[in-house]
Amino acid sequence: MGIIELQHVKVDFPDQKGQTVQAVNDVSLSIEKGSIFGIVGFSGAGKSTLVRTINLLQRPTAGSIRVNGIDFVKDGQQVISGKKLQLARRKIGMIFQHFNLLNEITVIENVAFALKHANLKDQEVEEKCLKLLDLVDLRDKANFYPSQLSGGQQQRVAIARALANEPDILISDEATSALDPQNTQQILALLKRLKEELNLTIVLITHEMAAIKKICDEVVLMQHGEVVEQGSLREVVLHPQNELTQSFVGGSREVINTLKSLHLDKLGANEAIYQLVYSMANVTKTIIIDLYREIGVETSMLYGNVELLNDEPIGTLLVLVKGDSTKQEETRRFLTAEKVAVTRLNEKGKLYD
Numbered sequence: 001m002g003i004i005e006l007q008h009v010k011v012d013f014p015d016q017k018g019q020t021v022q023a024v025n026d027v028s029l030s031i032e033k034g035s036i037f038g039i040v041g042f043s044g045a046g047k048s049t050l051v052r053t054i055n056l057l058q059r060p061t062a063g064s065i066r067v068n069g070i071d072f073v074k075d076g077q078q079v080i081s082g083k084k085l086q087l088a089r090r091k092i093g094m095i096f097q098h099f100n101l102l103n104e105i106t107v108i109e110n111v112a113f114a115l116k117h118a119n120l121k122d123q124e125v126e127e128k129c130l131k132l133l134d135l136v137d138l139r140d141k142a143n144f145y146p147s148q149l150s151g152g153q154q155q156r157v158a159i160a161r162a163l164a165n166e167p168d169i170l171i172s173d174e175a176t177s178a179l180d181p182q183n184t185q186q187i188l189a190l191l192k193r194l195k196e197e198l199n200l201t202i203v204l205i206t207h208e209m210a211a212i213k214k215i216c217d218e219v220v221l222m223q224h225g226e227v228v229e230q231g232s233l234r235e236v237v238l239h240p241q242n243e244l245t246q247s248f249v250g251g252s253r254e255v256i257n258t259l260k261s262l263h264l265d266k267l268g269a270n271e272a273i274y275q276l277v278y279s280m281a282n283v284t285k286t287i288i289i290d291l292y293r294e295i296g297v298e299t300s301m302l303y304g305n306v307e308l309l310n311d312e313p314i315g316t317l318l319v320l321v322k323g324d325s326t327k328q329e330e331t332r333r334f335l336t337a338e339k340v341a342v343t344r345l346n347e348k349g350k351l352y353d
């Protein structure tokens with residue numbers, strides 16, 4: 001059982017015309033403890049509304065929510081008392097796109113703010129806050145004001161504040177969307193380190209697939225309030241099933257764009273185009289040379305790329321293979337045996353049928 005279990009969650013809002021907007025429609029998710037779980041989708045897909053149901057900042061219209069083994073909502077009815085919910089919420093930290101720091105107090109006071117219910121002596125609070133600032137490499141900025149810090153540093157203060165009550169879960173709602181690429185990379189690397197050091201479970205909402213690819217273990221893609229694709233990062237990136245996912249996943253999108261820009265003539269009877277995706281760690285052979293040597297087909301490369309998926313190098317090749325149907329069949333078998341994911345495409349980049 002996951003640390004977060006959502007079952008058939010629905011959230012409806014009335015719109016201005018008195019009609020119903022289904023912001024979240026029948027979403028079921030199980031999020032494993034200690035994982036980084038990515039939720040990706042375009043603006044308005046329902047990502048924020050969905051994660052706000054995890055700590056009941058948003059009450060669902062229907063469905064069940066269980067966090068850390070405690071039932072919050074069953075079949076649309078809240079079953080946790082207000083007091084218990086207050087305590088449970090402290091174990092769910094949250095960070096946002098715009099940091100939400102108080103500008104008139106210092107960095108350390110911002111972190112201490114989260115400990116106002118903790119019943120600690122002043123000195124204990126200070127020690128704890130300095131430890132938290134150490135964790136995010138900002139101890140030297142303890143007495144600065146937020147406005148004296150860069151966006152990335154402000155987000156790190158927000159992370160320290162979110163961790164003050166030693167949460168099990170950290171929800172990151174577009175936390176890197178207002179940052180430049182360098183700060184984005186630093187914050188993502190920090191989240192990954194914190195997950196490992198503190199055994200945190202992180203729910204990462206973003207509209208940027210690059211962020212998902214950098215740190216997530218599992219990913220769901222949302223569209224119009226529904227989950228349209230779900231799986232391990234590898235599965236979703238290497239074998240996207242849904243057209244929307246294909247457009248989100250960099251490698252495949254590049255492949256399709258490359259094919260469109262090449263304006264290839266209709267393929268001959270003895271030609272086939274394949275997208276080959278593989279983990280660089282698994283494939284030790286030089287694929288193109290071996291296809292010639294072992295199968296006797298000529299292969300030309302149309303596109304090639306290597307990217308990191310959660311630190312694992314993944315190669316994508318687009319190749320044109322010349323050979324009759326038997327040779328094409330042998331080619332596919334050879335590649336599959338080499339643990340290469342093979343997708344046959346037509347000259348316009350669409351799936352071959």
Ligand SMILES: Nc1ncnc2c1ncn2[C@@H]1O[C@H](COP(=O)(O)OP(=O)(O)OP(=O)(O)O)[C@@H](O)[C@H]1O
Nearest residue numbers: 013014021023041042043044045046047048049050
């Ligand atoms: N309080 C509300 N009242 C009415 N409609 C709402 C409310 N909150 C969200 N919605 C609607 O629900 C849908 C989902 O919004 P939500 O903010 O969850 O999407 P999102 O994927 O997080 O997008 P973004 O990244 O832009 O926040 C949208 O159509 C939005 O307009």
